[in-house]
Amino acid sequence: MSEHALPLQPTPPAATEFPATFTSPLPLVFVLFDGDGKKLYAEQPVAIVTLAPGKALGDLASAGVSSTAKMHVRGEATRDDAKVQYAVHLDGKPAGETFVGLDYTGKHWVFNDAGAVDFTYLRNPMAFHMQRGPGDHYWAPHSAYFELFLCTTALCPGIYDKSTGAWDLGAVATDAYRFYQGLYINLEKVGGQKARLDLGKYDKKHPHDDDVGDLILQANHVDSKYVSLNGTMPPTLPALGANQVVLCEPKADHFGIDSGDAPPTLPAPVPPSLQQILDWWSNWATLSAYDGPGSGWSGNPQCPPSGYADATRMVDPFGPSGGSPQTLGTLLAQYTDLPSFARYLLLAEIAKDPDGYHRSTYMFKKGDQLYAGPLWDKNKSYGNTQNYGSDYWYVESYGWTLFGSDNPLVQNPPAKTGSPDPSKDPTNPLNPAQVPCWWWVLLTSKAFCAEVWKVWQTEYATGGAFNDTNLTAYLTTQKTLITTTTRGESSPAARDLTLWRNDTVANWKGYVSDLETYLSARLRWIDSNLAAMLADTSGFAPPKT
Known part of the structure; x- marks a missing residue:
């Protein structure tokens, strides 16, 4: 198995693409990790800071919502790919009892590598949408698009103070272009929790x-x-x-x-x-x-x-x-x-x-x-x-x-x-x-x-x-989520398409x-x-x- 020194950026964005005024119609998620991203092929402790849709990148330190978790690369078939997916195990309930665009329903989540296999970004959310029906035995994972930044001290040592365990979120925002990993999908992991399979x-x-x-x-x-x-x-x-x-x-x-x-x-x-x-x-x-x-x-x-x-x-x-x-x-x-x-x-x-x-x-x-x-x-x-x-x-x-x-x-x-x-x-x-x-x-x-x-x-x-009619309406809604532009910037889908392919x-x-x-x-x-x-x-x- 070839393990990559994550994060990888086949077509790295320019610093000018992520100014302090940058906003997205989707949540921006910053995973903070002390070390080389290669270690994430085994479970590692991380900090996760989420910036709500529409919030400016420069407001990360004041407006970001922090959680702690354990995280590792997952997926037998995709773990050797450039863009990988992650298993996330939260240490506790996040603030507001929401996590990356979804209601908090349990500790276990998946950051799905949208676009790595499905170039439309639509297939998994659509499948789960069709699964749902009357009764809890028709439960299917809920999903939410977001943009991921994998922030490692191997790339920028100055973002973390080991003596205090504090992250410099201002520095993280300034160097966001270095950490950008593109469009992802947050998924509820299949489990027996009351709000899932019950x-x-x-x-x-x-x-x-x-x-x-x-x-x-x-x-x-x-x-x-x-x-x-x-x-x-x-x-x-x-x-x-x-x-x-x-x-x-x-x-x-x-x-x-x-x-x-x-x-x-x-x-x-x-x-x-x-x-x-x-x-x-x-x-x-x-x-x-x-x-x-x-x-x-x-x-x-x-x-x-x-x-x-x-x-x-x-x-x-x-x-x-x-x-x-x-x-x-x-x-x-x-x-x-x-x-x-x-x-x-x-x-x-x-x-x-x-x-x-x-x-x-x-x-x-x-x-x-x-x-x-x-x-x-x-x-x-x-x-x-x-x-x-x-x-x-x-x-x-x-x-x-x-x-x-x-x-x-x-x-x-x-x-x-x-x-x-x-x-x-x-x-x-x-x-x-x-x-x-x-x-x-x-x-x-x-x-x-x-x-x-x-x-x-x-x-x-x-x-x-x-x-057909209902599926078309659902897909139209999903397409709008990932192609909306803000303040003249490109859309989340456009950024991911450029980054990876x-x-x-x-x-x-x-x-x-x-x-x-x-x-x-x-x-x-x-x-x-x-x-x-x-x-x-x-x-x-x-x-x-």
């Missing part, structure tokens, strides 16, 4: 006999902080490859596990409270990867096998032995919140994300139900040709990410509606094993397919969050136009093909109107 506190000392407690899970890369749930049933999870389902909350150290391995090595015996969680997941996962009586998880990467929709199970692992045979999708649906999974499926298909379903994919358990979401990390999605090129299957407006070309659930592949190249496969030719089995199992359930149809009719057909606002407008064109075409394609797909997988037929 999960009950997990009690490791007094585990419940009938309920393992509320949990947050994620399909993603393995990490030393998170217990892997895959080890409870061999072989490794089909359709996830090197990724695994991990337990995000509670973390490994909650159970006294700190092996340093990724994933952590579990002690023998496993703590009883953790064993309850492993058993619960094994039961749910057994339902979601059925491959014949008693076989549990399928080792077949083409799971589900032919005839999957007719599979039945005689024993419910959550309930008493015996009982009447039930279709597997119907059985799984008893322990799964169908509306949240239906909404997540549609959002994932709108995004058509190469990481969709199997990376940065959250689920959470609340009570006896498993919920899908919230969305996370959608900057590579929605036809992002700046990263993949116009000939890459994921940027096309047609096709189901859900299904590889060999998936037996789709006996009658949908028509290549609107395809510029009729020879291209409407199913996923690049990663036929992208999607974990539970999505395919759910799609064999008419009840689940009915929920998918209901969400689509509510959110697209009748003017909800997926509707020596790019122009005219080109940026083209990137945004590409995104809007993709969204319109993608929504139309799904609307034209959704009923046929649901009929293929479960026999569901939309109610007649």
Whole structure:
């Protein structure tokens, strides 16, 4: 891994671009750090000073709002990039109980590297906007744009007095051009806080006999902080490859596990409270990867096998032995919140994300139900040709990410509606094993397919969050936030474009136009093909109107 001596400025701004009278329509955030920015690849204590929109740079010392925190570079896929993102852990509640443009909802935040992967700066905020719906199980991270200054004593030793621990904010303002890092997005980190997912506190000392407690899970890369749930049933999870389902909350150290391995090595015996969680997941996962009586998880990467929709199970692992045979999708649906999974499926298909379903994919358990979401990390999605090129299957407006070309659930592949190249496969030719089995199992359930149809009719057909008109209005608001100019200065987007890519606002407008064109075409394609797909997988037929 190549670690940069941050901050990097490929096209450094001139000192004249940041006079004392400089203002921005966005918050200006100054991260103050004693040392070389390279140390931020490990967690370090920092001071954070926020200047409200419209406040002059020269007023930093008198008008800036200070907080203390710990901060480090985050992101497996982007930590080697020039422009990086940061994890921020506040030491306490900030003044006014707001933090960088958002209400204070917890200690953990992400400073997202806007523009590094998504040249429009719009994809992640838009994805979270579409996620939100009625009820706390539709929570998605809130976001706020800001401009970042990473102020290190390695660049300007005079800004910090080590003997007193005081920062010279007047000097920081004078040298602001040296520290400028461009446009960022402040995001709430996914967590179980009351103002976020609102999960009950997990009690490791007094585990419940009938309920393992509320949990947050994620399909993603393995990490030393998170217990892997895959080890409870061999072989490794089909359709996830090197990724695994991990337990995000509670973390490994909650159970006294700190092996340093990724994933952590579990002690023998496993703590009883953790064993309850492993058993619960094994039961749910057994339902979601059925491959014949008693076989549990399928080792077949083409799971589900032919005839999957007719599979039945005689024993419910959550309930008493015996009982009447039930279709597997119907059985799984008893322990799964169908509306949240239906909404997540549609959002994932709108995004058509190469990481969709199997990376940065959250689920959470609340009570006896498993919920899908919230969305996370959608900057590579929605036809992002700046990263993949116009000939890459994921940027096309047609096709189901859900299904590889060999998936037996789709006996009658949908028509290549609107395809510029009729020879291209409407199913996923690049990663036929992208999607974990539970999505395919759910799609064999008419009840689940009915929920998918209901969400689509509510959110697209009748003017909800997926509707073209509403999305256009939302994007217009976001574009205005980052392109507004003050006192004759350039806009935040223009400053970032110049800093990192020596790019122009005219080109940026083209990137945004590409995104809007993709969204319109993608929504139309799904609307034209959704009923046929649901009929293929479960026999569901939309109610007649």
